Amino acid sequence: MNLHLPPQPPPSSLYSSLPSLFRITTTLLSLFLMAPSEQVPLDGETASDSNVTLDESPNKSRVTVVGSGNWGSVAAKLIASNTIKLTSFHDEVRMWVFEEVLPSGEKLSEVINKTNENVKYLPGIKLGKNVVAVPDLEHAVRDANMLVFVTPHQFMEGICKRLIGKIRENAEAISLIKGMEVKMEGPCMISSLITQQLGINCCVLMGANIANEIAVEKFSEATVGYRENREIAEKWVRLFNTSYFMVSAVQDVEGVELCGTLKNVVAIAAGFVDGLEMGNNTKAAIMRIGLREMKAFSKLLFSSVKDSTFFESCGVADLITTCLGGRNRKCAEAFARNGGKRSFDELEAEILQGQKLQGVSTAKEVYEVLSHRGWLELFPLFTTVHEICIGRLPPTAIVEYSQS
Ligand SMILES: NC(=O)c1ccc[n+]([C@@H]2O[C@H](COP(=O)([O-])OP(=O)(O)OC[C@H]3O[C@@H](n4cnc5c(N)ncnc54)[C@H](O)[C@@H]3O)[C@@H](O)[C@H]2O)c1
Ligand SMILES: O=P(O)(O)OC[C@H](O)CO
Secondary structure, eight states, X not given: OOOOOOOOOOOOHHHHTOOOTTTSOHHHHHHHHSOGGGOOOOTTOOTTOOOOOOOOOTTSEEEEEEOOSHHHHHHHHHHHHXXXXXXXXXXXXXXXXXXXXXXXXXXXXXXXXXXSSBTTTBTTOOOOXXXXXXXXXXXXXXXXXXXXXXXXXXXXXXXXXXXXXXXXXXOEEEEOOOOEEEETTEEEEHHHXXXXXXXXXXXXXXXXXXXXXXXXXXXXXXXXXXXXXXXXXXXXXXXXXXXXXXEEEESOHHHHHHHHHHHHHXXXXXXXXXXXXXXXXXXXHHHHHHHHHHHHHHHHHOTTXXXXXXXXXXXXXXXXXXXXXXXXXHHHHHHHHTTTOSOHHHHHHHHHTTOOOOHHHHHHHHHHHHHHHTOGGGOHHHHHHHHHHTTSSOTTHHHHHHHO
C-alpha cells in the first residue's frame, strides 16, 4: 500500500524509557510525561486543598456543563469535586439535561436531583452534592462564565443556535466533544462552531478517557488544547485536574481536537478487525495506519498542527484505549460479526441504550472532505471505513485494501 504520506518522526526515547505505571506515583508521572514547556503550574491553588468554601463572591467563576450523557456526567463529577475545594469557583455546578421521561414515568432531571445519580447514563455513581441538573438550557447557562460543552457532536449546531444571545459576554468555553461538522465552505471543528456561533473563545479537552473508568476514579490523563491564552488554559487545567485525572495543556487546539475526532474512525476499523477475529497483529496494523492517516489529515487541514500533539494523551493514548475498549469499537465488532447485515443505527440503539456513536458519522464527514478535495486515494483506511459503514463494501474489505 502506498499512502504518499509525510515521513514519520523517530520514536521518542522518553516513552520507551518510562518506568511502569505501577512503580511510580502520579506525581512522578507528571514529571516524566510532560515536557517542561507543557507543564501548567497550578499557582498554589490545587484540587488537593482541603478547604471547602461556601462563599458566593461575584469574582468567582461559575461553571455549567452543557450535556449529561456518559462522559458529560463524569465531567460534571470531576469538576464538582474541584469547585467545592477551590476558592476561585462557585461550588455549584449546573448540568444541562436533555430531558427525557424514564420507564418509571419520572423525569430524568428530577431523578438526578433526587438521587444525585444519572440513573440512565451513569448509574451507580454519585455526582457530588453540588451538581444540579437543569432541564432548561437557557437557565442552565444564564449565570455561567465557564461553559463546558459535552454532548454528542451531531446535536451541537442546534444547541449553539439556541444559545445565541443567551450566554454571558465574558464567558469562556471548553469542548469535550469528539467530532466535527462539514459545511459548504469545508470542515468545521466543534470548538470553531462554538466560537463562530457564540462569539466566545473555546479550548478543547481530549484524551484517553473512557468515561466509566474515570467515574470509578481509575488513573488517566487528558490534554487541554488552547489557541493563545495560556492563563485560560491553566484555569481549565485547575478545574479538571485531580489526583486520578492528570491534565496537561498544549498550544494546538486543532491538533488536539482532530486527534479526538479522527480516532473514532480508526476505532470503527479496529472493531471490524475484532468482529472478523483477525487477531492482535492485524489490529495493531490498523492502529498504526490509522494514526498515520490521522496525522496526515490533520496537517493537510491545519499546517499549524504539531507532531508532538500525537504523543500526548489526546493522540496515541486515546487511539489505543478507544481501539481496545470503546463504544465505537464494540458496535463495529457487532456489525462485522453480523456480516454488515444489521445497521449501525440498530446496533447502537441495542448495545448503547441511548448513548451515541460518533465514529460512523465522523467517517462520513471525513469522507465528504476527502472526496471534495480529491484526497480519497491518500486515505485508504478512512475511505474504506465509510464505504463499509454504508454497505458499499463488506467488512472484510478493511484488510483487503491494505494488501492490494
Ligand atoms: N463516553 C465516553 O467514554 C467519552 C469519553 C470522552 C469523550 N467522549 C465524547 O463526549 C461527547 C459526549 O459523549 P457522552 O458519552 O457524554 O454522551 P452519550 O453518548 O452518553 O450520549 C447521550 C447524550 O445525548 C443526549 N441527547 C440525546 N438526544 C439529544 C438531542 N436531540 N439533543 C441534545 N442531546 C441529546 C442524551 O440526553 C444524553 O445526554 C461525545 O463527543 C463523545 O465522543 C465520550
Ligand atoms: O466509547 P467511545 O468509542 O466513544 O470512546 C470513548 C472515548 O472517546 C475514549 O477516550
